[in-house]
Amino acid sequence: MAEVEWMTTDAENFDRRSISAREGRCTWHGESRPGEKCSESPVTGVRASGGRWLACERAVDQIVEQYSVARPVL
Numbered sequence: 001m002a003e004v005e006w007m008t009t010d011a012e013n014f015d016r017r018s019i020s021a022r023e024g025r026c027t028w029h030g031e032s033r034p035g036e037k038c039s040e041s042p043v044t045g046v047r048a049s050g051g052r053w054l055a056c057e058r059a060v061d062q063i064v065e066q067y068s069v070a071r072p073v074l
Contacts, residue, residue, distance in 0.1 A: 004063060006072035007045040009054055014045070020054045028059035043074050 007013050014021040026038035028046065040056035046063060055063060064071050 003048065004067045004069045005047040007047060007052075009042050009045050014052055014054075018052070020045075020052065024054070026054050026056035026059055028053045028055045028063070044072050 009024075011021045011024075016022075018027075019025075020027045024042070026040050026042045029036045029038040038056055038059070040058060042054035043057055044055050044060060046053050046055050046059075048063065048067060053059075060071065060074075063069070
């Protein structure tokens with residue numbers, strides 16, 4: 001099982017050059033489904049699979065299921 005760390009959506013949690021920091025949108029779906037841009041607002045940050053992403057509610061549900069981790073307190 002991959003490790004998952006939930007974190008805040010604060011820009012300082014992300015590389016300034018990253019899409020997550022620049023655009024402030026859910027970036028999890030672009031990683032799991034290349035080319036997809038999620039229009040939902042991020043509710044949390046997540047470190048998993050060797051990177052950091054912003055995650056919307058739908059992404060949180062997918063991460064919880066995919067990695068068998070507890071849902072974060074939002």
